[in-house]
Amino acid sequence: ETGVTQTPRHLVMGMTNKKSLKCEQHLGHNAMYWYKQSAKKPLELMFVYSLEERVENNSVPSRFSPECPNSSHLFLHLHTLQPEDSALYLCASSQEANRLVAGQFFGPGTRLTVL
Amino acid sequence: DQQVKQNSPSLSVQEGRISILNCDYTNSMFDYFLWYKKYPAEGPTFLISISSIKDKNEDGRFTVFLNKSAKHLSLHIVPSQPGDSAVYFCAASVNSGNTPLVFGKGTRLSVIA
Numbered sequence: 368e369t370g371v372t373q374t375p376r377h378l379v380m381g382m383t384n385k386k387s388l389k390c391e392q393h394l395g396h397n398a399m400y401w402y403k404q405s406a407k408k409p410l411e412l413m414f415v416y417s418l419e420e421r422v423e424n425n426s427v428p429s430r431f432s433p434e435c436p437n438s439s440h441l442f443l444h445l446h447t448l449q450p451e452d453s454a455l456y457l458c459a460s461s462q463e464a465n466r467l468v469a470g471q472f473f474g475p476g477t478r479l480t481v482l
Numbered sequence: 483d484q485q486v487k488q489n490s491p492s493l494s495v496q497e498g499r500i501s502i503l504n505c506d507y508t509n510s511m512f513d514y515f516l517w518y519k520k521y522p523a524e525g526p527t528f529l530i531s532i533s534s535i536k537d538k539n540e541d542g543r544f545t546v547f548l549n550k551s552a553k554h555l556s557l558h559i560v561p562s563q564p565g566d567s568a569v570y571f572c573a574a575s576v577n578s579g580n581t582p583l584v585f586g587k588g589t590r591l592s593v594i595a
Contacts, residue, residue, distance in 0.1 A: 371525065400582075409484065409571075409588075410526075410585035412582040457526070470516050474525045476524075
């Protein structure tokens with residue numbers, strides 16, 4: 368596997384469910400990100416992890432809980448979501464020193480639907 | 483309030499002609515700009531970037547122009563090819579090391595053969 372992978376690619380869940388999104392990067396990067404892309408809205412940064420420590424949290428509701436066990440893996444744990452949380456969730460990674468020069472490398476995303 | 487704006491949601495261009503995608507920003511502290519391209523069912527991929535110390539950066543068929551006084555940048559694709567059909571996102575950042583990228587809503591480019 369190369370690049371940034373995300374599983375599952377599609378997820379449908381009820382408001383009372385608990386689920387997790389997984390991201391894995393095979394690029395040797397040390398920073399990882401979760402973004403949310405809602406319809407007709409810009410990409411919104413949710414969380415940033417650098418060297419496995421969270422450095423950014425843009426006031427995301429607590430029903431989203433990230434976990435970064437090591438520099439290659441990133442999870443987003445979901446519980447008691449709302450229908451308005453339905454969106455495409457994108458994971459990205461970068462080499463911290465090159466974060467802006469090379470840009471971030473994105474995974475294909477998980478299309479989440481909350482019923 | 484959106485800090486990065488892509489006011490054209492879509493653009494259609496004939497194959498072989500020039501595609502010009504525009505992006506405006508409001509935060510004068512932004513000093514690094516990137517363009518990403520996104521195909522359906524894939525994540526965005528980095529295309530080209532420009533620092534505010536430059537007004538032009540070229541990479542093959544892709545050129546980004548930056549007009550700091552107008553807070554405007556544009557991406558030129560010449561010649562356009564059908565494979566360029568995708569959604570293009572403009573992103574900006576303050577280059578302080580840990581400042582996150584701020585994205586526009588994207589422009590869908592369709593290159594017609």
